Amino acid sequence: MLFLPQQIQAGAQRVKLARIKDIASVEGVRDNQLVGYGIVVGLRGTGDSQQTVFPLQTLVSTLQRMGVNLQQSPQLSQMRTQNMAAVFLSATLPAFARPGNKIDVTVSSAGDARSLEGGLLLLTPLYGPDGQIYAEAQGPLVLGGYAVGANGNLKQYNHPTTGRVPDGAMVERAVPLDLARMRTLSLLLNDADFRTAEMMAAAINRETGRPLAHAVDSRRITLAVQPSEDVPSLLAEVESIEVETYPRAKVVINERTGTVVIGGDVRLQPVSILHGGLSVNVVTEYQVSQPGPFSQGTTQIVPQTTIQTQDQPVNRIELKQGATVDELVRDLQQIGASARDVISILQAMKEAGALEAELEVL
Incomplete structure (x- = not known):
């Protein structure tokens, strides 16, 4: 503790x-959340495939703004976009930010790109909840992972489809305060x-x-x-x-990972805990039954079911008046309780009124 x-x-x-x-x-x-949609170019064949339609539409719209019209091109449906990826951008506009200040941007793939490594984010507007543009983002991506594939083999480290652009967005509009x-x-x-x-x-x-x-x-x-x-x-x-x-006594439980965090202000009331385990395993094996020679029988698959049970002895924990969280954790460790067992015991103690704390399950 x-x-x-x-x-x-x-x-x-x-x-x-x-x-x-x-x-x-x-x-x-307060801070304000910004979001945007754009494209990342300069990828090494790890971008969106032709099955993803909207990156191609984004590329055509971008080129049209640059003066290149591809709407009537007969090769439009055959364009390959493996070197670009459609992405969503998210950023936080801090309080009192003024035009010209720079903020970080998080970029995440919106299609089926395998990696954004080496990509360059093109100029993308960032919108607030009111639909107004508050910042413009552009710059090279910084990734904490990579994905390399060849001949059907793939080597991936961390998450290569999400990256950041440090100081990649420039504030264009301030929130009045x-x-x-x-x-x-x-x-x-x-x-x-x-x-x-x-x-x-x-x-x-x-x-x-x-x-x-x-x-x-x-x-x-x-x-x-x-x-x-x-x-x-x-x-x-x-x-x-x-x-x-005066912080509120709280116990935080994450049942997905088996993590239990108990605050120092948690109080325990006198309680006796009986904890045991009964495991039942049902195993089914399928065997093939062959008919005898020159008989009129047919081959049959016969299931053979075996049931195994194991009942562990009940473990007992007794907490007296003034018991601390340290004593509870130490006693649970002595009986070999797993993280899942501790979660079940804490929930039962809360229902019994022996745990004076708010139980928060993530």
């Missing part, structure tokens, strides 16, 4: 000190909690020396800004304040 140095013991509940900027955000100051005109600011907690919201408001008022903050609910704290006050300076002061937080 790992505890941060800032964690101290206060009565029966653990208190953690954290900066406001790490546990909350300013309402309205004027802090100077905002007379009321709101801080939004990442994890809703009434006590943390009250402690945050009290800490802000104590550090600033005036009734600046007020907790509206379990997630929102409002700041009353004076007409002549410098908002960026105020936010810089507020975000650096350390407050006492």
Whole structure:
């Protein structure tokens, strides 16, 4: 179990000190998602095949904008596009980004291309949710993998159909946000909690020396800004304040990978756990039955079924008052419980009321 140095013991509940900027955000100051569609050229025969129609249509439209008209060409259906690939682009426009700033772009194949290695992304507009163009992307791709094939053999490393263009997009339109005109600011907690919201408001008022903050609910704290006050300076002061937080006890379970993460604030109640296993294996073998010589019988396939059972003895774990998560994990390891067994046991403990924590299943 790992505890941060800032964690101290206060009565029966653990208190953690954290900066406001790490546990909350300013309402309205947010990132914006961008998306686009374009083509990557310069591939070495690893692009989209002729079975994928839209890369060819994209290429024809691009060439038409360049002054090359292929709409009436009789060889249009025979064009090969193995050296290009249709891709989707995604990027994040940060808050306060201005025209001329550069942002990273993630490029992913939209067709059946085998690899984007060595490709060049042509000029592609990036759109926001409102349909407006906020950035333009172009540049060479950087991949963390490759795919090489010859004579039916294929060698692939990592994921060669997704790459990045570092600083590949230039911002063309800014999202309007004027802090100077905002007379009321709101801080939004990442994890809703009434006590943390009250402690945050009290800490802000104590550090600033005036009734600046007020907790509206379990997630929102409002700041009353004076007409002549410098908002960026105020936010810089507020975000650096350390407050006492009371994180919610949580157990996170990933049933697909068998991963279990138990927080340090999880409490256990007295409980007895009986855990055993019964495995039943049914094996069917098919044997061929041949008729005797000069008989009128026919060849038949006869299934031979064998059932094997194995019942393991029940393992018992007893947790007394004040038991810790360390003791639970240690006892589960001693009985040889697998990750799947631990997940089942934790779910049963939650249903029995012996696990005082939020159980989140991914």
